[in-house]
Amino acid sequence: MSLPEAMLDADAGQKDFVAELKTASLWGDAWKRFRRNKLALIGMGFITLLILTAIFADFIAPYSITERDSGQFRAPPSSDHWFGTDIIGRDVFSRIIYGSRVSLRIGIFSTVIAMIIGILVGSFAGFVGGKTEGFIMRLIDMMLSIPYIILAIAVATVFGRSENSVILVLGLTGWLAVARIVRSTFLQLKKMEYVEAAHALGFGRFRIMYRHILPNALQPIIVFGTIAIGSTILAEAALSFLGVGPQDPTPAWGLMVSQGKGDLANAPHLTLFPGLAIALTVLAFIFIGDGLRDALDPKMKDR
Incomplete structure (x- = not known):
């Protein structure tokens, strides 16, 4: 290898090292800002506990989801049944513990499906622009006008009422909002100088979209995905x-609320x-999302 080539390789390696240091510094600063948000830490702690509960539900729950205590119908909380029993004598605490698996599985898988579709469609619309972008956005507007409840009923009729049906429904409707966010972010970033430089170097469309623009568009995507x-x-x-949604005996939290609404007084x-499990879980994800929004915002660096 000649001396000029060696110098070029050394210079390229030095630039990569500096870029890695900058990336590590940015994430390090973001983590420091995130830790200063007490509500975000509380939310993260709760979700971590919920994930561990879902993983080790078999060891935490004192009863199975179908085990009945004869003679203990609608029994109030006690030492044997911490959260009481339901209308057929099943332990409510155990069903809520197992229900964390259902909620997390549906929440995570549906969001992953929505994020993948939304990122692909939104990035393409924002990068290409013109009539193609207009057609895609009008199509999204039309789909947003359809209540997801109607789509859920249609899908449930075809595929049955199960967890997979709910994941499919929520994933195929949730990507619409993701696409709008990604599209607006790409419209801003594609005008940056580094994108123009990538065009000048002859890089392909997909390389520019997903290797140069997308990494810089992750901040709003991560925040939205968490919430x-x-x-x-x-x-x-x-x-x-x-x-x-899922049918009995699946311990879905929403189904448990539905089954108990007739006995609200007794x-x-x-x-x-x-209902409290649903509220605390949703609130925890909102706290984490708000914390990530502040942590990943460069304007919050000096605060």
Whole structure:
């Protein structure tokens, strides 16, 4: 290798090292800002506990989801049944513990589907622009005008009322909002100088979109995705409440609230505890999303 080539390789290696240091510094600063947000840390702690609960539900729950205690129908909270029993004698605490698996599975998988589709469609629309972008956005507007409840009923009729049906419904409707966010971000970033330089160097369209622009568009995507998991869990609870989601004996929190609504006066624990689980989980994801928004915002660096 000649001396000029060696100098070029050394210079390229030095630039890569500096870029890695800058990236590490940016994420390090973001983590420091995130730790200063007490509510975000509380939310992260709760979600971590919820994930561990879902993983080790078999060891935490004192009863199975179908085990019945004869003679203990709609029983109030006690030492044997911490959250009481339901209308057929099943332990509410155990069903809420196992229900964390259902909510997290639906929330995460639906959000992943929505994010993948939304990023692909939104980035293409924002980068290409023109009539193609206009057509895609009008199509999205039309789909947003259709209530997801109607789509859920249609999908449930075809594929049955199950967790997979709910994941499919929420994933195929949730990407619309993601696409709008990604599209607006790409419209701003594609005018930056580094994108023009990539064009001048002859890089292909997809390389510019997903290797140069997308990494710089991750901040709003990460924030929205985090909050979307909580919103999806809430939407799943609504579908289960309406009888479109998972069916008994699946311990879906929304289904448990639906089953207990008729006994609200006589046995309020049937709706109180699963409703509280839904509220705390959604609130925790909102806290994390707000914390990530502040942590990843460069304007918050000196605050």
